[in-house]
Amino acid sequence: MRPLEGIKVVEMAGVFAVPYSAMLLADFGADVVVVDRVSSDKADHHFTAMGYPFDRGKRSIRVDLKSSEGIDVVKRLIHAGDVVLDSYRPGVMESLGIGPEASCKVNPRLIYARLTGWGQTGPYTHKAGHDMNYLALSGALSILPNHGGQPVPPLSYMGDLSGGGLFCALGVVLAL
Incomplete structure (x- = not known):
């Protein structure tokens, strides 16, 4: 038996950090359901012939978040779940009526x-991350190699994966 078996996670699909965090939880046995927006196209987010790399061990459902029926589906998932991973802007x-306050009223044991x-x-709250x-804002980009004065992207998404996704998964495990 894996340590997170029986834990139900609802992942509101994002680009890197939240999917990575959810993948780590799935690797430890959590039952993860990815809520993909009908309008989303994972081809824009490094979809490969083998699938989206961070969808390992997960199930998914496409939902129209602009319809009341779609929101009802997500509400049912959240109300039956243990964890919600939210990657959307504040x-x-x-x-949508599924923020932490509304969701935790219906499901008080929910980890959001x-x-x-x-x-x-803060000043950047509504900007895309x-x-x-x-890396640039923190100064970390300045210590990475450059090519003719131009920054070279790192081989890994350090902030999204190591900083965000990994610590989000750790926080969820500690909250459980």
Whole structure:
């Protein structure tokens, strides 16, 4: 038996950090359901012939988050789940009626993990978060090799995976 067997995780599909975090939880036995938006195209997010690399060990469902029926499906998943992994910008889940406050009222034992690029408050809150932005703003990009003065992207998404996704998974495990 794996340590997270019996734990139900609802992953609100994102690009790197949340899918990576959910994959780690699935690797340890959690039952992860990815909620993909009908309008999403994983081809934009490094989809390969073998599939999206971070979908290992997960199930998925495509949902129209702009319809009441789609929101009802997500609400049922959240209400029956143990963990929600939210990668959307602040306010999105609340506008859909499935933010942490509304979800935890119906499911008080729910662990609601938010992993956004710039947090829930502050000047960058509503800006898209991307690994290169984090590295540049933190100064870490300056210590990486460059090519003729131009930064060279790292071989790994250090901020998204090592900083965000890994620590989100650890936080969820500690909260369980």
